[in-house]
Every structure is written in structure tokens, then in C-alpha cells.
Amino acid sequence: MALNDWHFPKETVTFLRALRKNNDRKWFxxxxxxxxxxxxxPAEIFAELMIVELEQLTGQPHKPKIFRIYRDVRFSKDKTPYNSHIHMTFYPIGGDGNIGWFFGLNTDQVTLGGGTFRFEKDELEAYRKRVAGSDGEQLAEILEGLFAKGGRVNDPPLKRVPKPYEQDHPRAELLKRKGLAVWKDIGKPSVATSGNLVEKCDEAFAEIKPVVDWLS
Known part of the structure; x- marks a missing residue:
């Protein structure tokens, strides 16, 4: 199988769906x-494949991280022991920031993402200054274009615009953020088991790249 034709086996999704229904240690x-x-x-193979694709897209080598299937339930009301999804991140090797790329496969859909979940304190201050200035206009235009292609962001955590910025600032919603991760759902789980998975990931990451570039 050519690398560009690689995909998860259908049994991957079958297993994740079965795990969701039988989420206990005995079954696992x-x-x-x-x-x-x-x-x-397959997740390990896919991660290695995607770092090649991301280096071609960005010109930078990346390091993958595949999240464990075992859940940390210490502080969670949900005590099910396993994750019924595959999540992974990719960050530039040698970079000093936390701007990266994300992949998720669950029993409902396949999702790609990019950006940062949470800025460090100094990063957050710098981000808000840029958003409030002319750079913020560029970011707003980039996001508008991404949304038109089906991209999305999560709701900002803050209810009010932080001081010293005005509550009616034209980019108030961006100023309320403590991180900026953008997402693109590329289809049902069957996408992960089809021969155009890599192509669809490449397309989604290319659409997300302007946001990652702005943040970087």
C-alpha cells in the first residue's frame, strides 16, 4: 500500500465502538x-506518516504524541477507565512554544486542529495586544475564511473582555480567549478507514495553517 493510500483498518472503529459500550477492565x-x-x-504508523506530511507543509520537523487509552479518573466524575477515541498532537521539534497540530478519531467523526489550548501568561498578554491592534484584523479575516470552509472554534471561557480593552471592541470574542485552537471535522469515522485519509488530513491542515502561522 502506498503511503498516501494508507488508512486505519475498519476494525479500528469497530473496536472503539465496542469499547464505548463495554468500557471496563474485564472486557478490555x-x-x-x-x-x-x-x-x-495503526495509530503509531499514522503518527509517523503525518510528521512527514507536516514537515512538507511547514518546513519544520515535528514530534508526535499519542495520548494513552487509559484515562486519568482521579479528579473526574466519569470513572470509565478507557478512552474510546484516538487523540494525538504534533509539535515542532526544537520549538519553544506550545503551538501545534491535533488529530482526533472517535466513534462519531474525524477531526483535525491547530493552535494552542492555553497560552502562557506572557503569551496571552502578547496575543491580546496583537488582537487589539492591526494584526487582529488579519486574524479575524483568516478565521472568517476558515469558518466559511466548515472550521470552528470552541466558545471563549471569559464572559467579559479583560481590562484594559473595551467591552465593545470589534474583536471582543477573540480577546476573551485564553487559547486559540481551531478545528475542522473532515467526516464520519469511515474517512479514517478510506484511501483518501491522508489527502483529507493534508487539505484540512493546509486550511488551518494560516491560523498556526499567525500564532507562531
Whole structure:
């Protein structure tokens, strides 16, 4: 199979759906070989494939991180022990920031993303100054174009615009943010098991890249 034709096996989604319905240690331990074969190993292959694609897109080498299937339930009301999804991030090697790229496959859809979940204090101050100035106009235009193509952002965590910025600032919603991650849903889980997965990921990341570039 050519790299550009690579995709997750259909059993990946089948396993994730079964895990969602049987999210307990007994079931998982009885099916751990399926997890290794159809989730863990394909995810590792995909991560290595995507760092090649991202280097071609950005000119920078990236390091992948695949999130563990085991949930940290210490501070969660949800005590189910396993994640019924595949999440991974990609960050530039040698970079000093937290701006990166994201991939998610769950039982409902495949999602790509880029940006940062949360700015550090000094980064947040710099971000807000840029948003309030002329650079903010450029970001607003970039986001408007992305939204027109089906992109989205989560709601900002703050209810009010932080001081010293005016509450009626034309980019008030951007000033309320503590991070800026943009998302693009590229289809149902079947996209992950089809031969054009890599192509669709490349297209989505290319659409997200102007936001990542602005943040970088």
C-alpha cells in the first residue's frame, strides 16, 4: 500500500465502538490483542506518516504524541477507565512554544486542529495586544475564511473582555480567549478507514495553517 493510500483498518472503529459500550477492565483485558493490533499499532504508523506530511507543509520537523487509552479518573466524575477515541498532537521539534497540530478519531467523526489550548501568561498578554491592534484584523479575516470552509472554534471561557480593552471592541470574542485552537471535522469515522485519509488530513491542515502561522 502506498503511503498516501494508507488508512486505519475498519476494525479500528469497530473496536472503539465496542469499547464505548463495554468500557471496563474485564472486557478490555479480554480484547487487548485487538487493541494492540487495530488501535495502538495503526495509530503509531499514522503518527509517523503525518510528521512527514507536516514537515512538507511547514518546513519544520515535528514530534508526535499519542495520548494513552487509559484515562486519568482521579479528579473526574466519569470513572470509565478507557478512552474510546484516538487523540494525538504534533509539535515542532526544537520549538519553544506550545503551538501545534491535533488529530482526533472517535466513534462519531474525524477531526483535525491547530493552535494552542492555553497560552502562557506572557503569551496571552502578547496575543491580546496583537488582537487589539492591526494584526487582529488579519486574524479575524483568516478565521472568517476558515469558518466559511466548515472550521470552528470552541466558545471563549471569559464572559467579559479583560481590562484594559473595551467591552465593545470589534474583536471582543477573540480577546476573551485564553487559547486559540481551531478545528475542522473532515467526516464520519469511515474517512479514517478510506484511501483518501491522508489527502483529507493534508487539505484540512493546509486550511488551518494560516491560523498556526499567525500564532507562531
Amino acid at each position: 483485558n479480554a480484547n487487548k490483542d485487538r487493541y494492540e493490533r487495530f488501535v495502538k499499532e
